[in-house]
Amino acid sequence: MAKTQSKLPRLGELELAVLEHLWIEPDADVHETHVAVGKRRGISPNTVGSALERLYKKGLLLREKVSHAYRYRAALDRETFRARRVVEAGGGLRALGKSGLLAAFVDLVADSDDAALLELERLIRAKREESGS
Protein backbone atom coordinates (compact mmCIF):
# COMPACT_ATOMS: atom_id res chain seq x y z
CA MET A 1 0.00 0.00 0.00
CA ALA A 2 1.31 3.43 -0.88
CA LYS A 3 2.08 5.73 2.05
CA THR A 4 -0.37 8.59 2.64
CA GLN A 5 1.51 11.88 2.39
CA SER A 6 1.03 14.61 4.99
CA LYS A 7 0.54 17.31 2.34
CA LEU A 8 -1.85 16.57 -0.48
CA PRO A 9 -0.13 16.48 -3.86
CA ARG A 10 -1.09 18.71 -6.78
CA LEU A 11 -3.60 17.06 -9.08
CA GLY A 12 -4.34 17.51 -12.74
CA GLU A 13 -7.85 17.81 -14.14
CA LEU A 14 -8.00 14.11 -15.20
CA GLU A 15 -6.68 12.91 -11.85
CA LEU A 16 -9.34 14.92 -10.03
CA ALA A 17 -12.05 13.53 -12.33
CA VAL A 18 -10.85 9.97 -11.63
CA LEU A 19 -10.87 10.68 -7.91
CA GLU A 20 -14.38 12.17 -8.14
CA HIS A 21 -15.51 8.93 -9.83
CA LEU A 22 -13.99 6.81 -7.07
CA TRP A 23 -15.72 8.93 -4.44
CA ILE A 24 -19.01 7.84 -5.98
CA GLU A 25 -18.15 4.22 -6.71
CA PRO A 26 -16.80 1.97 -3.94
CA ASP A 27 -14.08 0.66 -6.28
CA ALA A 28 -13.29 0.33 -9.99
CA ASP A 29 -10.73 -1.09 -12.37
CA VAL A 30 -9.10 0.67 -15.35
CA HIS A 31 -11.82 -0.40 -17.79
CA GLU A 32 -14.72 0.80 -15.60
CA THR A 33 -12.97 4.08 -14.87
CA HIS A 34 -12.29 4.61 -18.58
CA VAL A 35 -15.97 4.06 -19.40
CA ALA A 36 -17.03 6.56 -16.72
CA VAL A 37 -14.35 9.22 -17.12
CA GLY A 38 -12.23 8.63 -20.21
CA LYS A 39 -14.67 7.95 -23.05
CA ARG A 40 -16.35 11.36 -23.03
CA ARG A 41 -12.90 12.97 -23.01
CA GLY A 42 -11.82 10.89 -26.00
CA ILE A 43 -8.78 9.48 -24.20
CA SER A 44 -7.47 5.92 -24.23
CA PRO A 45 -7.74 3.35 -21.40
CA ASN A 46 -3.93 3.56 -21.08
CA THR A 47 -4.15 7.28 -20.21
CA VAL A 48 -6.78 6.54 -17.57
CA GLY A 49 -4.64 3.66 -16.29
CA SER A 50 -1.67 6.04 -15.96
CA ALA A 51 -3.81 8.51 -14.01
CA LEU A 52 -4.91 5.72 -11.64
CA GLU A 53 -1.29 4.62 -11.20
CA ARG A 54 -0.18 8.21 -10.45
CA LEU A 55 -2.98 8.69 -7.91
CA TYR A 56 -1.97 5.40 -6.24
CA LYS A 57 1.66 6.55 -6.05
CA LYS A 58 0.52 9.90 -4.63
CA GLY A 59 -1.23 8.01 -1.84
CA LEU A 60 -4.75 9.02 -2.82
CA LEU A 61 -5.87 5.56 -3.98
CA LEU A 62 -5.62 2.07 -2.55
CA ARG A 63 -5.59 -1.01 -4.79
CA GLU A 64 -5.73 -4.74 -4.69
CA LYS A 65 -5.24 -7.32 -7.38
CA VAL A 66 -8.36 -9.24 -8.31
CA SER A 67 -7.63 -11.94 -10.86
CA HIS A 68 -5.24 -10.15 -13.30
CA ALA A 69 -6.39 -6.58 -12.83
CA TYR A 70 -6.05 -4.02 -10.06
CA ARG A 71 -9.17 -2.62 -8.46
CA TYR A 72 -8.77 0.88 -7.07
CA ARG A 73 -10.62 2.74 -4.30
CA ALA A 74 -10.18 6.16 -2.76
CA ALA A 75 -7.85 6.40 0.25
CA LEU A 76 -9.62 9.55 1.48
CA ASP A 77 -13.29 10.43 1.33
CA ARG A 78 -14.33 13.60 -0.52
CA GLU A 79 -15.00 15.72 2.59
CA THR A 80 -11.63 14.84 4.16
CA PHE A 81 -9.84 15.62 0.90
CA ARG A 82 -11.61 18.97 0.59
CA ALA A 83 -11.10 19.92 4.23
CA ARG A 84 -7.37 19.23 3.91
CA ARG A 85 -7.19 21.26 0.71
CA VAL A 86 -8.85 24.22 2.47
CA VAL A 87 -6.44 23.98 5.41
CA GLU A 88 -3.48 23.84 3.02
CA ALA A 89 -4.78 26.83 1.07
CA GLY A 90 -4.95 28.77 4.36
CA GLY A 91 -1.17 29.32 4.39
CA GLY A 92 -1.23 30.69 0.86
CA LEU A 93 -4.22 32.90 1.65
CA ARG A 94 -2.50 34.37 4.70
CA ALA A 95 0.63 35.16 2.64
CA LEU A 96 -1.46 36.63 -0.19
CA GLY A 97 -3.49 38.68 2.28
CA LYS A 98 -0.30 40.16 3.75
CA SER A 99 1.12 40.96 0.31
CA GLY A 100 -2.19 42.48 -0.86
CA LEU A 101 -2.72 39.89 -3.63
CA LEU A 102 -6.15 38.97 -2.39
CA ALA A 103 -9.33 41.01 -2.64
CA ALA A 104 -11.40 40.12 0.42
CA PHE A 105 -14.82 41.70 0.91
CA VAL A 106 -13.96 42.66 4.45
CA ASP A 107 -10.95 42.19 6.69
CA LEU A 108 -11.43 39.00 8.62
CA VAL A 109 -9.67 40.70 11.49
CA ALA A 110 -11.97 43.69 11.58
CA ASP A 111 -10.35 47.06 12.01
CA SER A 112 -13.08 48.63 14.11
CA ASP A 113 -14.04 47.91 17.70
CA ASP A 114 -17.49 46.70 18.75
CA ALA A 115 -18.74 50.18 19.65
CA ALA A 116 -17.67 51.61 16.29
CA LEU A 117 -19.35 48.74 14.44
CA LEU A 118 -22.59 49.21 16.40
CA GLU A 119 -22.51 52.93 15.59
CA LEU A 120 -22.02 52.19 11.87
CA GLU A 121 -24.90 49.71 11.98
CA ARG A 122 -27.13 52.33 13.70
CA LEU A 123 -26.25 54.90 10.98
CA ILE A 124 -27.11 52.41 8.20
CA ARG A 125 -30.46 51.53 9.78
CA ALA A 126 -31.25 55.23 10.28
CA LYS A 127 -30.43 55.90 6.63
CA ARG A 128 -32.62 52.97 5.61
CA GLU A 129 -35.58 54.32 7.59
CA GLU A 130 -34.95 57.78 6.16
CA SER A 131 -35.13 56.39 2.62
CA GLY A 132 -38.35 54.57 3.58
CA SER A 133 -37.32 50.99 2.83
Place this chain on the structure above:
Amino acid sequence: MSASLVILGLAAFALLAVLTSGFVGATLPLLDRLALSIAPRHRARLWLGLSAVPSAVGLLAVTVSFLPAMGIGQDHCLAHGPHHPHLCPHHIGSAPGIVLVLVAGLSAIRVVQVLVELVRGLRLSRDTSGSLAQASDNHHDVLVFPSDEPQAFVLGALRPRVHVSRGLLSLGHDVVEPVLAHERVHARRRDLLWRALCPMLAVGHLPSVTSSLRTRLTTAQEMAADTEAADALPEGRLKIALALVVLAKLARTPSPGISFTHGNLKARVDALLEGRRTHPAWPARLLLIFGLLLPVAVGASHDLIHHSLETLLGALS
Protein backbone atom coordinates in the same frame (compact mmCIF):
# COMPACT_ATOMS: atom_id res chain seq x y z
CA MET B 1 27.76 49.48 -24.78
CA SER B 2 30.43 49.66 -22.08
CA ALA B 3 29.94 48.54 -18.48
CA SER B 4 30.72 52.01 -17.16
CA LEU B 5 28.00 53.50 -19.35
CA VAL B 6 25.47 50.97 -18.02
CA ILE B 7 26.53 51.80 -14.45
CA LEU B 8 26.19 55.53 -15.14
CA GLY B 9 22.76 55.04 -16.72
CA LEU B 10 21.52 52.89 -13.81
CA ALA B 11 22.91 55.31 -11.22
CA ALA B 12 21.30 58.27 -13.00
CA PHE B 13 17.98 56.39 -13.16
CA ALA B 14 18.14 55.55 -9.44
CA LEU B 15 19.08 59.07 -8.35
CA LEU B 16 16.31 60.66 -10.39
CA ALA B 17 13.78 58.07 -9.23
CA VAL B 18 14.62 58.68 -5.56
CA LEU B 19 14.37 62.46 -5.98
CA THR B 20 11.02 62.10 -7.78
CA SER B 21 9.75 59.64 -5.18
CA GLY B 22 10.66 62.10 -2.41
CA PHE B 23 8.69 64.78 -4.24
CA VAL B 24 5.66 62.48 -4.73
CA GLY B 25 5.84 61.44 -1.05
CA ALA B 26 5.92 65.09 0.06
CA THR B 27 2.92 65.99 -2.09
CA LEU B 28 0.78 63.00 -0.96
CA PRO B 29 -1.31 65.03 1.56
CA LEU B 30 -2.14 67.51 -1.21
CA LEU B 31 -2.89 64.67 -3.65
CA ASP B 32 -5.16 63.07 -1.05
CA ARG B 33 -7.31 66.20 -1.07
CA LEU B 34 -7.39 66.20 -4.89
CA ALA B 35 -8.21 62.47 -4.91
CA LEU B 36 -11.30 63.04 -2.77
CA SER B 37 -12.85 65.02 -5.60
CA ILE B 38 -12.52 62.22 -8.17
CA ALA B 39 -14.46 58.98 -8.50
CA PRO B 40 -12.92 55.92 -6.73
CA ARG B 41 -12.13 54.12 -9.99
CA HIS B 42 -10.24 57.18 -11.26
CA ARG B 43 -8.61 57.45 -7.83
CA ALA B 44 -7.28 53.90 -8.21
CA ARG B 45 -5.80 54.88 -11.58
CA LEU B 46 -4.26 57.99 -10.01
CA TRP B 47 -2.42 55.98 -7.34
CA LEU B 48 -1.34 53.40 -9.89
CA GLY B 49 -0.11 56.13 -12.23
CA LEU B 50 1.79 57.83 -9.42
CA SER B 51 3.43 54.50 -8.60
CA ALA B 52 5.04 54.57 -12.02
CA VAL B 53 6.12 58.23 -11.98
CA PRO B 54 9.68 57.86 -10.56
CA SER B 55 10.53 54.96 -12.88
CA ALA B 56 9.00 56.81 -15.84
CA VAL B 57 10.86 60.04 -15.04
CA GLY B 58 14.13 58.14 -14.48
CA LEU B 59 13.80 56.15 -17.71
CA LEU B 60 12.70 59.16 -19.76
CA ALA B 61 15.44 61.41 -18.42
CA VAL B 62 18.19 58.83 -18.94
CA THR B 63 16.89 58.08 -22.45
CA VAL B 64 16.69 61.73 -23.50
CA SER B 65 20.12 62.46 -22.04
CA PHE B 66 21.53 60.05 -24.64
CA LEU B 67 19.88 61.99 -27.48
CA PRO B 68 22.91 64.29 -28.16
CA ALA B 69 25.04 61.17 -28.67
CA MET B 70 22.56 60.09 -31.36
CA GLY B 71 22.87 63.38 -33.17
CA ILE B 72 19.72 64.98 -31.72
CA GLY B 73 20.54 68.31 -30.08
CA GLN B 74 23.96 69.71 -29.34
CA ASP B 75 26.74 67.46 -28.07
CA HIS B 76 28.89 69.38 -25.60
CA CYS B 77 30.89 66.38 -24.43
CA LEU B 78 34.20 67.52 -25.96
CA ALA B 79 33.89 70.88 -24.20
CA HIS B 80 33.55 69.15 -20.81
CA GLY B 81 36.84 67.36 -20.59
CA PRO B 82 37.36 64.37 -18.27
CA HIS B 83 36.36 66.16 -15.04
CA HIS B 84 32.99 64.41 -14.80
CA PRO B 85 31.32 61.27 -16.19
CA HIS B 86 29.78 61.41 -19.64
CA LEU B 87 26.37 60.01 -20.47
CA CYS B 88 27.58 59.33 -23.96
CA PRO B 89 28.81 56.16 -25.71
CA HIS B 90 31.47 58.13 -27.63
CA HIS B 91 33.21 59.62 -24.58
CA ILE B 92 33.88 57.09 -21.89
CA GLY B 93 37.06 58.55 -20.48
CA SER B 94 36.05 58.73 -16.84
CA ALA B 95 35.20 55.60 -14.88
CA PRO B 96 32.29 55.82 -12.40
CA GLY B 97 33.30 56.19 -8.75
CA ILE B 98 32.52 53.68 -6.02
CA VAL B 99 29.38 55.58 -4.91
CA LEU B 100 27.88 55.39 -8.38
CA VAL B 101 28.77 51.70 -8.69
CA LEU B 102 27.03 51.11 -5.34
CA VAL B 103 23.94 53.10 -6.34
CA ALA B 104 23.74 51.27 -9.68
CA GLY B 105 24.25 47.89 -7.98
CA LEU B 106 21.57 48.54 -5.39
CA SER B 107 19.07 49.67 -8.01
CA ALA B 108 19.77 46.57 -10.14
CA ILE B 109 19.29 44.35 -7.07
CA ARG B 110 16.02 46.16 -6.26
CA VAL B 111 14.65 45.59 -9.78
CA VAL B 112 15.53 41.87 -9.64
CA GLN B 113 14.06 41.56 -6.13
CA VAL B 114 10.75 43.13 -7.19
CA LEU B 115 10.59 40.91 -10.27
CA VAL B 116 11.19 37.78 -8.18
CA GLU B 117 8.51 38.87 -5.68
CA LEU B 118 6.07 39.47 -8.55
CA VAL B 119 6.65 36.01 -10.02
CA ARG B 120 6.41 34.38 -6.57
CA GLY B 121 3.19 36.26 -5.79
CA LEU B 122 1.60 35.29 -9.10
CA ARG B 123 2.59 31.63 -8.65
CA LEU B 124 1.34 31.53 -5.07
CA SER B 125 -1.92 33.13 -6.16
CA ARG B 126 -2.36 30.59 -8.99
CA ASP B 127 -1.48 27.61 -6.77
CA THR B 128 -3.69 28.70 -3.88
CA SER B 129 -6.60 29.38 -6.21
CA GLY B 130 -6.09 25.98 -7.89
CA SER B 131 -5.86 24.22 -4.54
CA LEU B 132 -9.01 25.88 -3.25
CA ALA B 133 -10.81 25.15 -6.54
CA GLN B 134 -10.19 21.41 -6.02
CA ALA B 135 -11.95 21.69 -2.68
CA SER B 136 -14.88 23.66 -4.09
CA ASP B 137 -18.21 23.20 -5.79
CA ASN B 138 -18.69 25.27 -8.92
CA HIS B 139 -21.77 27.50 -8.76
CA HIS B 140 -21.75 29.36 -12.09
CA ASP B 141 -18.86 31.84 -11.75
CA VAL B 142 -18.41 31.30 -8.00
CA LEU B 143 -16.40 28.58 -6.25
CA VAL B 144 -17.84 27.48 -2.91
CA PHE B 145 -15.36 25.92 -0.50
CA PRO B 146 -16.23 24.00 2.69
CA SER B 147 -15.68 26.30 5.67
CA ASP B 148 -18.07 27.52 8.35
CA GLU B 149 -16.34 30.91 8.58
CA PRO B 150 -18.02 33.51 6.37
CA GLN B 151 -15.38 34.36 3.78
CA ALA B 152 -15.44 35.90 0.33
CA PHE B 153 -12.52 36.91 -1.82
CA VAL B 154 -11.08 36.98 -5.31
CA LEU B 155 -7.94 35.01 -6.08
CA GLY B 156 -5.79 34.88 -9.18
CA ALA B 157 -4.19 37.91 -10.80
CA LEU B 158 -4.30 36.54 -14.35
CA ARG B 159 -7.47 34.42 -14.12
CA PRO B 160 -9.41 35.96 -11.24
CA ARG B 161 -12.09 33.78 -9.64
CA VAL B 162 -14.55 34.51 -6.87
CA HIS B 163 -14.26 32.16 -3.88
CA VAL B 164 -16.85 32.07 -1.10
CA SER B 165 -17.29 29.78 1.88
CA ARG B 166 -20.38 27.75 2.72
CA GLY B 167 -20.46 29.82 5.93
CA LEU B 168 -21.00 32.98 3.88
CA LEU B 169 -23.82 31.43 1.83
CA SER B 170 -25.60 30.49 5.06
CA LEU B 171 -25.92 34.18 6.00
CA GLY B 172 -28.88 34.84 3.72
CA HIS B 173 -29.63 36.72 0.53
CA ASP B 174 -29.29 40.24 2.02
CA VAL B 175 -25.63 39.61 2.78
CA VAL B 176 -24.71 37.18 0.00
CA GLU B 177 -26.06 39.30 -2.89
CA PRO B 178 -24.00 42.46 -2.17
CA VAL B 179 -20.88 40.46 -1.31
CA LEU B 180 -20.99 38.54 -4.59
CA ALA B 181 -21.71 41.72 -6.56
CA HIS B 182 -18.67 43.39 -4.96
CA GLU B 183 -16.32 40.46 -5.59
CA ARG B 184 -17.50 40.08 -9.19
CA VAL B 185 -16.53 43.70 -9.81
CA HIS B 186 -13.00 42.96 -8.52
CA ALA B 187 -12.77 39.93 -10.82
CA ARG B 188 -14.14 41.79 -13.86
CA ARG B 189 -11.84 44.77 -13.37
CA ARG B 190 -8.79 42.55 -12.74
CA ASP B 191 -7.96 44.55 -9.63
CA LEU B 192 -5.58 41.88 -8.35
CA LEU B 193 -3.45 42.10 -11.46
CA TRP B 194 -2.99 45.84 -10.88
CA ARG B 195 -2.25 45.22 -7.21
CA ALA B 196 0.39 42.69 -8.23
CA LEU B 197 1.91 45.05 -10.80
CA CYS B 198 1.91 48.06 -8.46
CA PRO B 199 5.24 47.20 -6.73
CA MET B 200 6.82 46.58 -10.14
CA LEU B 201 5.63 49.95 -11.43
CA ALA B 202 6.73 51.53 -8.14
CA VAL B 203 10.23 50.05 -8.33
CA GLY B 204 11.74 53.55 -8.41
CA HIS B 205 9.91 54.72 -5.28
CA LEU B 206 11.25 54.87 -1.75
CA PRO B 207 9.81 51.88 0.21
CA SER B 208 7.70 54.10 2.49
CA VAL B 209 6.09 55.87 -0.49
CA THR B 210 5.42 52.52 -2.23
CA SER B 211 3.67 51.28 0.89
CA SER B 212 1.54 54.46 1.13
CA LEU B 213 0.55 54.21 -2.53
CA ARG B 214 -0.33 50.50 -2.25
CA THR B 215 -2.61 51.18 0.71
CA ARG B 216 -4.31 54.01 -1.19
CA LEU B 217 -4.68 51.82 -4.31
CA THR B 218 -6.29 49.00 -2.30
CA THR B 219 -8.71 51.37 -0.57
CA ALA B 220 -9.65 53.06 -3.86
CA GLN B 221 -10.23 49.66 -5.53
CA GLU B 222 -12.42 48.51 -2.63
CA MET B 223 -14.45 51.72 -2.78
CA ALA B 224 -14.75 51.47 -6.57
CA ALA B 225 -16.01 47.88 -6.25
CA ASP B 226 -18.48 48.99 -3.53
CA THR B 227 -19.78 51.80 -5.76
CA GLU B 228 -20.07 49.73 -8.93
CA ALA B 229 -21.75 46.84 -7.10
CA ALA B 230 -24.09 49.27 -5.32
CA ASP B 231 -25.14 50.83 -8.63
CA ALA B 232 -26.11 47.38 -9.93
CA LEU B 233 -28.41 46.56 -6.98
CA PRO B 234 -31.63 48.17 -5.78
CA GLU B 235 -30.85 50.01 -2.51
CA GLY B 236 -27.33 48.85 -3.26
CA ARG B 237 -25.40 51.35 -1.13
CA LEU B 238 -27.25 50.46 2.05
CA LYS B 239 -27.09 46.73 1.28
CA ILE B 240 -23.33 46.82 0.79
CA ALA B 241 -22.76 48.99 3.86
CA LEU B 242 -24.84 46.62 5.99
CA ALA B 243 -23.08 43.54 4.60
CA LEU B 244 -19.72 45.13 5.45
CA VAL B 245 -20.74 45.72 9.04
CA VAL B 246 -22.36 42.28 9.44
CA LEU B 247 -19.23 40.51 8.20
CA ALA B 248 -16.91 42.76 10.21
CA LYS B 249 -18.88 41.90 13.37
CA LEU B 250 -18.59 38.19 12.62
CA ALA B 251 -14.88 38.62 11.94
CA ARG B 252 -14.38 40.04 15.40
CA THR B 253 -14.92 36.56 16.82
CA PRO B 254 -11.35 35.29 17.31
CA SER B 255 -10.61 32.64 14.76
CA PRO B 256 -7.47 30.71 13.83
CA GLY B 257 -8.38 31.18 10.17
CA ILE B 258 -7.29 33.69 7.63
CA SER B 259 -6.61 37.32 8.46
CA PHE B 260 -6.36 40.21 6.05
CA THR B 261 -6.16 43.85 6.88
CA HIS B 262 -6.80 46.92 4.80
CA GLY B 263 -7.96 49.15 7.66
CA ASN B 264 -10.60 50.91 5.57
CA LEU B 265 -13.97 49.66 6.84
CA LYS B 266 -15.22 52.97 8.30
CA ALA B 267 -14.11 54.97 5.27
CA ARG B 268 -15.98 52.56 2.96
CA VAL B 269 -19.19 52.63 4.98
CA ASP B 270 -19.04 56.43 5.26
CA ALA B 271 -18.57 56.74 1.49
CA LEU B 272 -21.54 54.44 0.84
CA LEU B 273 -23.80 56.33 3.27
CA GLU B 274 -22.81 59.63 1.72
CA GLY B 275 -24.89 58.61 -1.30
CA ARG B 276 -24.27 58.92 -5.00
CA ARG B 277 -21.92 61.81 -5.78
CA THR B 278 -21.22 63.43 -9.08
CA HIS B 279 -17.52 63.95 -9.41
CA PRO B 280 -16.26 66.89 -11.47
CA ALA B 281 -14.35 65.85 -14.56
CA TRP B 282 -11.61 68.48 -14.34
CA PRO B 283 -9.28 66.82 -11.77
CA ALA B 284 -9.10 63.63 -13.87
CA ARG B 285 -8.55 65.71 -17.05
CA LEU B 286 -5.89 67.81 -15.31
CA LEU B 287 -4.00 64.69 -14.27
CA LEU B 288 -4.28 63.25 -17.78
CA ILE B 289 -2.91 66.47 -19.30
CA PHE B 290 -0.06 66.44 -16.76
CA GLY B 291 0.72 62.82 -17.65
CA LEU B 292 0.79 63.65 -21.37
CA LEU B 293 2.83 66.83 -20.93
CA LEU B 294 5.48 65.22 -18.75
CA PRO B 295 7.23 63.28 -21.56
CA VAL B 296 6.97 66.32 -23.85
CA ALA B 297 8.55 68.57 -21.21
CA VAL B 298 11.31 66.05 -20.50
CA GLY B 299 12.00 65.61 -24.23
CA ALA B 300 12.11 69.36 -24.83
CA SER B 301 14.63 69.90 -22.02
CA HIS B 302 16.95 67.02 -22.98
CA ASP B 303 19.99 69.28 -23.17
CA LEU B 304 19.46 70.64 -19.68
CA ILE B 305 18.70 67.14 -18.34
CA HIS B 306 21.83 65.72 -19.99
CA HIS B 307 24.14 68.29 -18.38
CA SER B 308 22.36 68.32 -15.01
CA LEU B 309 22.60 64.55 -14.79
CA GLU B 310 26.30 64.59 -15.69
CA THR B 311 26.90 67.27 -13.05
CA LEU B 312 24.98 65.25 -10.45
CA LEU B 313 26.88 62.06 -11.33
CA GLY B 314 30.16 64.05 -11.27
CA ALA B 315 29.38 65.35 -7.78
CA LEU B 316 28.93 61.76 -6.56
CA SER B 317 31.95 60.29 -8.35
